[in-house]
Amino acid sequence: MDSNLLKVFVAVAKQKSISLAAQTLGFTQSNVTLRIKQLEKTLGYDLFHRVPKGVILTEAGVTLLPMAEEIVQKVENAIIQMKNSTHQRLLRIGTSQANATIRLLPFIEKLQQDFPDIHFELYANGTPLVLEQLLNYKLDIAFITGDPEHKDIMVLNQFDDDLYMIEPKNRAYPNTLIGYREKSTHFDFLKAYEEAEGNTHYKTMILENYEVMLGCVKAGMGKAYLSKKIIDKFGYEKSLKLTKLPQNACDVTCLVCRKDNVPFIAEYLKALS
Template identity: 65%
Template sequence: MDSSLLKIFVAVAKHQSISLAAQELCFTQSNVTLRIKQLEKKLGYPLFHRVPKGVILTYEGEKLYPYALEIVTKVEETILKMKNISEQTLLRVGTSQANAIIRLLPFIEKLSVDYPATQLELFANGTPQVIDALLDYKIDIAFITGNPHHKDIVVLNTYNDDLYMVESKHKQSKECIIGYREKSTHLNFFKQYWEALGHKEYTTIILENYEVMLGCVKAGMGRAFLSKIIVDKYHYTNDLILTKLPLNEYDLETHLVCKKDAIPLIGDYLKTMHLP
């Protein structure tokens, strides 16, 4: 059976949408529809029901899905390993947004000097999404906040982000917490810390732009929990009060991780790489 047909089937099943699957695969919708029909013809039964908001798996489709996912994953893993069989010709790097700001460029610069033949592919998102991409073999390594303590993931390196609560030096800060992303490890920690101090009544603003976040903090619109590297990068250090918080049992360090069964050929190099 053609594994490319199974890859399209898995994408449609995952998104429950032909259009979203087409976007992920960089195909036209008509091409995806045609390939699904080809697979259905080969197997002899329909795989999807059409519903108002997209498609859902038929009973037969549900039976096929776990096998198709396993085949597609193994094929992609094999292709990647064969490409990198003698040298690291491709390295797919995932990173959380904060790490994209703090250490992605230094990482790229170091790698381009030490491994100039290695091609890089980048994927930036929240830590949960980056971990999912790693587990699905869509990326090879990832910079994430905290150790995931997952049985299939190994930590290659650890970096300290030098985190602080920041508030305006010139204005009274409002009872508001300013965060980068709603489902953020840093934001969740800061909320719990702030509530433990007795601050139960506060609002939250999500901005997804560090420079705007810092500008709002400077204006007294609220407080945030950020790496000093980010504060320094946008030149807000002299306008803010920086307070080091007790992290207690929280692991908010950055960990460079990979899958245990897919350690890159340059794994030893990554274990000793020094970054900000």
Template identity: 60%
Template sequence: MESNLLKVFVAVANKKSISLGAQTLNFTQSNVTNRIKQLEKNLEYLLFHRVPSGVILTKEGEKLYPLAVEIVKKVEEAQLKMQNINFQDTLRIGSGQANVALRLLPFINKLTKKFPNMELEFYVNANPQILEKLLDYKLDIAFTTGFPNHGDLISLKSFDDDLFLIEPKFKNYANCLIGYKKDSSHYKFLVEYEKSNDNNEFKTIFIENYEVMLGCVKNGMGKAYVSKKIIEKYGYMNELNLTKLKNEHKTHLVCRKDYIPLISSYLKEIQLI
């Protein structure tokens, strides 16, 4: 059984559509259809039911799916390891938005100078989504807020995050918490902090732009919890009240224990803000 046939099977199963699976793989629809038929012939089982909305797995397809996912994952892992066997050919980096604003560009600058032939790929999202991809071997390293409590991960490097509760200069402002995303670790901490201080009536605004977020706080729309370096970067140090809370958040550069980048020694020593 060819692993490429299983990769096609997994793509179609994930999308519940032959045409969408083909788009994911950048194949023609006829190519995908033929490969599914070939796999079904090899296994002597029908793997999909055709329905008006696309396809759904048969009972046999449902049994094959988790096995196929694992095989495809292992094959991709082996391919990446062989590509990088003598040098780090590709580095796939995950990051939350706060670290994009603070550290990603200096990080890229240092990597491209040190390893000019290394290809860099990026994925930006909140901690849960980043960790999911890291654990699924779809990222090599990731900047995370706090060290993830997971036995398969190790921290290569930690960075101090000088975080502050920020409020407008004037006293009266809306009882509203302003976060970057619902899954943001900083927003979650602020929610817990407010509830611990018996504030349960707050509203919430999510703004995926730190400069706009700071401007909203300045104008009395609510409060937020962000890094001092972000406040300095956008010139709001004299525009806001800053309060240090009892929290020692750190950013960690993490990777899987069983998939440590070849350049890990360099990453452990890299200096960023």
């Protein structure tokens, strides 16, 4: 069975639309339709029902999807591994948003200087989603908040972070917790800390911009939990109340990889400071 046909099938299943899948894949809509028909002919089953807003999987399509996703992923991983078989040609880097702000650019600049032949791809999101991408072989290395303590993950390096709960200075403010993302290790810790202190009726505010978060705290809109480096970077260290919370997993950033997908430059990464 042609894995390229399965790749098209997976794209259509995820997008629930032939036209959207065609855009994602860079194919024409007629090309995608043809490939789906080829796959259906090979299998002897219809894989999609047409509906007014696109397509939905048939029972046979539902059965095929997880197997197709696994095959497509393994083929993509094999291609990347073969490209990297003698030396690192591609390094896919994941990072939590806080680490992207604090240390990613200097890290990339140093890598580019020391390894000019490596092509880099970046992915930034909350730590839970970055870990998910790493475990699914979508990333080679990742900066994450805390030690994952996962059986399939190797810690290559570790960096200390200095985090504080930040509040407005000398003014009352509503019971609102401000986070960068809903799925964020820092935000999860702040919510857990507040609940342990008996604060269970707070509201939340998500602002995907650290400077805006800091400005909102200063304006008296709530409290947040951020790295001192981010606070200093935007010049808010003297205009906010900073409180050091009990030591926790958020105080450490780990550079990690999968144990079965260790990059060629692992020793170099372990020596970074």
